[in-house]
Amino acid sequence: xxxxxxxxxxxxxxxxxxxxxxxxxxxxxxxxxxxxxxxxxxxxxxxxxxxxxxxxxxxxxxxxxxxxxxxxxxxxxxxxxxxxxxxxxxxxx
Numbered sequence: 001x002x003x004x005x006x007x008x009x010x011x012x013x014x015x016x017x018x019x020x021x022x023x024x025x026x027x028x029x030x031x032x033x034x035x036x037x038x039x040x041x042x043x044x045x046x047x048x049x050x051x052x053x054x055x056x057x058x059x060x061x062x063x064x065x066x067x068x069x070x071x072x073x074x075x076x077x078x079x080x081x082x083x084x085x086x087x088x089x090x091x092x093x
Contacts, residue, residue, distance in 0.1 A: 013084040
C-alpha cells in the first residue's frame, strides 16, 4: 500500500517529506516499543521466524521498502538495505 503509493511519486529516499504528503502517503499501523530498527524489521515481516505478537494480531502486510517508522522522535524510511533518516516538514506543501 504505502510502498506502492510512495513509488508512484519517488525513485529514491527523499531527505524531507512535506507533512501533507506524508499524511497522504502513510497510515499509522501500530505503536510498538523497540530499541533496534533491524529487530523491528524482523518482528514485522511474515516468514522471518521472529514475528511479534503485535504484528500477528494486527494482521497487516509485512514492513517493506518505503515504509516509515518513528523512533525516538526521528523518522526512518525502510530502504532496500537498512534505514534512511528523513525529516517530516510541518510547513511544507
